[in-house]
C-alpha cells in the first residue's frame with residue numbers, strides 16, 4: 080500500500096519522486112506554535128527521519144520559521160547525516176547551512192567552545208578526553224607523590240578508581256572531601272588533580288553535556304542577577320527544537336532538551352519553544368546508558384503546560400511484509416500492525432550451524448555466491464553482517480582477509496582508530512600543533528617509549544621536576560623543559576641533570592629517544608608551518624587551504640613516530656592475559672590484520688576531514704580542523720567493502736542483505752535461542768534481547784539471514800511459520816528479484832554477465848575444493864574469468880597465510896605503504 084496524500088504532498092515532493100504519505104504529511108504540516116509538543120511514534124523504516132526532514136522544510140517554507148530558528152538534535156552522526164542528506168534533496172545549500180543539525184555531544188561542544196569565554200573569566204580552550212586519553216591520565220596521575228604549583232602531595236589510587244572518583248565528583252554525585260575519605264585519598268591531592276584538569280581544559284565526552292547544561296544555567300543566572308540580556312544568542316534564536324531517535328534519550332540528554340526548550344526566545348515573551356520528538360520505543364537498546372522505552376510517554380510530565388499531540392505512521396518503506404511480520408512475531412510474540420509499502424518478498428532464512436567458525440564461513444561464502452550469481456548486481460557494500468560484540472567482528476574480518484582477501488569495512492560510532500593504539504597519532508598531532516593540553520600528550524607518549532617497570536613512577540617524577548622548574552620559568556612548556564635538559568646533557572655538564580637521574584636506566588636509550596623525538600617534532604613543525612606561512616603570503620584562498628594536506632600530515636606522523644621509536648608499540652599485539660596459552664606467531668598475525676584495518680580507518684578519517692575542511696568557510700589550518708573534528712567526522716563507506724557492524728552501531732541504517740550472527744562464543748547455544756524456541760512467552764521474554772533482535776532484523780530491506788544451533792524443525796512454530804531454511808535462488812524468485820531491483824535501482828546485468836558470473840563462481844567453488852582437499856601449499860590464483868566487469872573480478876582464491884608475503888615486509892613499511900596508497 081502506498082497511501083499518498085495528493086494536495087499538500089506535491090509541495091513536499093522530492094525531485095526524484097519520494098512523496099510523503101498521508102500520515103507522514105499530517106506530521107510534516109503539523110503547526111509549530113510555542114508551548115506545544117508533537118510526539119511521533121512509528122516503527123522501523125516508517126520514514127521518521129525522512130518525515131522530520133520534510134517537516135523542517137515545510138516549517139521554513141510555509142510557517143514563517145527562519146532556517147536559523149530550527150535546532151535538530153540526534154544521538155548519532157549517522158542520524159545527523161541522514162537528515163542532512165534528505166534536506167539536501169528539498170532545500171538549497173544556503174538554507175541548509177543555516178539550520179543547526181547536530182548530535183547532542185557535538186552541539187554541546189560547540190556551545191562550550193563558542194560561549195564559555197563570555198561567562199567564565201579564566202576559561203581555557205578545552206581538550207576532549209576520549210577513553211584512551213583518560214586511561215593515560217589515570218596511569219600518569221594515579222600514584223606516588225604529585226607536585227602541582229609547588230605543593231607536593233601524596234596520592235595512591237588505582238587508575239580505574241581515579242577515573243570513577245573524578246567522574247563522580249564532576250557530575251556532583253560526591254563531594255571532594257567525601258570522595259577523599261571514601262577512597263582513602265589525600266584531599267589536597269584530589270583537589271590539585273581537579274585543578275590541573277580544569278586549568279588544561281580537560282573534559283570527558285559525557286562532561287560535554289554537563290558543562291553545556293552548566294553554561295546554559297549560568298547564562299540564565301547572570302540574566303537574573305545583572306537584570307540585562309546576557310542570553311546565549313544561538314539558544315535564544317531557536318524557536319523550534321526537533322529530536323530524532325528519541326527512544327535513545329537518557330537522563331542527561333533529557334535535561335538538555337528540557338533546558339533548550341525552556342531557554343528564553345527573543346521577542347517571544349514567556350513562551351517556550353515548540354518541540355517535536357520522533358522515535359520507536361521498540362527500538363530502545365541503550366538501557367546501559369539509562370534509556371527506557373517509556374521515556375516517550377514520561378516526557379509529558381516535563382512540559383505540564385504544553386499542548387501535546389501524538390501522531391504515528393503505520394507503514395514501512397524498508398521492510399517486506401515477511402520481514403516485518405517475522406520481526407514482530409519473534410521479538411515480541413505479536414502480529415505486526417505495520418503495512419509494507421513494498422508488499423511481498425521472500426521468507427527470511429534461518430540456517431543451522433555447528434560452530435561459530437562454520438557460521439562465519441557460511442556467511443562469507445553466501446555473500447560471494449550472491450555477488451557472483453547475479454553477475455555483480457549485488458555489490459559487497461549491499462551486505463552487512465551484524466554481531467553483538469566487536470570481538471566477533473574482529474574474528475570475521477580476520478577470516479575475510481586471511482582466507483578470502485575480501486574488502487570489508489567495520490562501521491563504528493566514531494572513527495575506529497581513535498579507540499586503538501593509533502590514538503598516539505592524535506597525541507603526536509596535538510604536540511605538533513601545540514594544542515591546549517599538549518603537555519599531557521607529551522607525557523602520554525613518554526610513558527610509551529619508557530615501557531619498563533616503574534615507568535609510571537618516573538613520569539610522575541618528571542612531571543614534578545617540570546613543575547618545580549616552572550616556578551622560575553612561568554608559562555613555559557614541558558617541551559621547553561625537556562629541550563633545556565637535553566641541551567645541558569649534550570654539553571656534558573650533566574651531573575646534576577634531573578632528567579638524567581630519572582632515566583638512569585637503559586644506558587641513555589630513553590634519553591636518546593626523547594632527544595630524537597623532540598628534534599623530529601621541531602623539524603616537522605617547521606616544515607608544516609613553513610608551507611602554511613608561504614601560502615599565507617600568496618593571499619590566495621585555495622593555496623592557503625591546500626598548504627597543509629593529509630599527505631603532509633601522514634609523512635610528519637610517520638617521521639615523528641619513527642624517531643620516537645613508537646612503531647614497535649603499534650606493531651606489538653595487546654597482551655592476551657596470563658591464562659591464555661596461545662601461539663605467539665598467530666597472535667602477531669592476527670594483530671597485523673587488525674592493524675591494517677586501523678590504518679585504513681585513520682587514513683579515511685583524514686581524507687574525510689580534509690574534504691569537509693576544504694568545503695568549510697572557517698579560517699584555520701587543516702591540522703586545526705582535523706584535531707577539532709576528528710571525533711565527529713566519519714567517512715562514508717565505499718562500494719567495494721562488505722560492512723561489519725555491531726547491532727548497536729547499525730541502528731538507523733538499512734541494507735538490502737543482512738546477516739545476523741546467531742552463534743555465540745560461549746556455549747553451544749545461540750544467543751537468540753530463547754526467542755527462537757518455545758522457551759519464551761510473553762511473561763518470561765527478555766525484552767532487552769527482544770528489542771535488540773528487532774533492531775537487527777529490521778535493518779533488512781530484502782534478504783535476511785539468521786544463524787541457529789538447532790534445525791528449523793526443532794524451533795518454535797512461530798519460527799517455522801516466519802522463516803525458511805532454504806537458501807534463496809535469486810534468479811528463480813521473481814518476487815525477490817523485483818524487490819531487489821527496485822531497492823538497488825540498478826538494472827539486471829545482461830545475460831553474458833550473469834553467465835560469466837556463474838562460471839566464476841564455479842571456478843571459485845572448485846578451486847576452493849582443491850585447496851581444501853590438498854594439504855600442499857596453494858599459491859594465490861587470481862580469478863581469470865572473462866567476467867572482469869564486476870567488483871569481485873580480482874577476487875583471490877584462498878591463500879594459506881604462510882604463503883602470503885604481504886605481511887613479511889617490515890611493519891613500518893607496510894604502514895607507510897598503506898597510508899600513502901589511499902592518499
Ligand SMILES: Nc1ncnc2c1ncn2[C@@H]1O[C@H](COP(=O)(O)OP(=O)(O)OP(=O)(O)O)[C@@H](O)[C@H]1O
Pocket residue numbers: 097098099100103121122123124125126127128129130359362396397730731732733777
Ligand atoms: N514517503 C516515502 N516514499 C518512499 N520512500 C520513503 C518514504 N518515506 C520514507 N521512505 C524511505 O524509507 C526508508 C526508511 O526511512 P527512515 O530511515 O527515515 O526510517 P526510520 O523510521 O527513521 O527508520 P528506523 O526507525 O529504522 O531508523 C528510507 O529509505 C526512506 O527513503
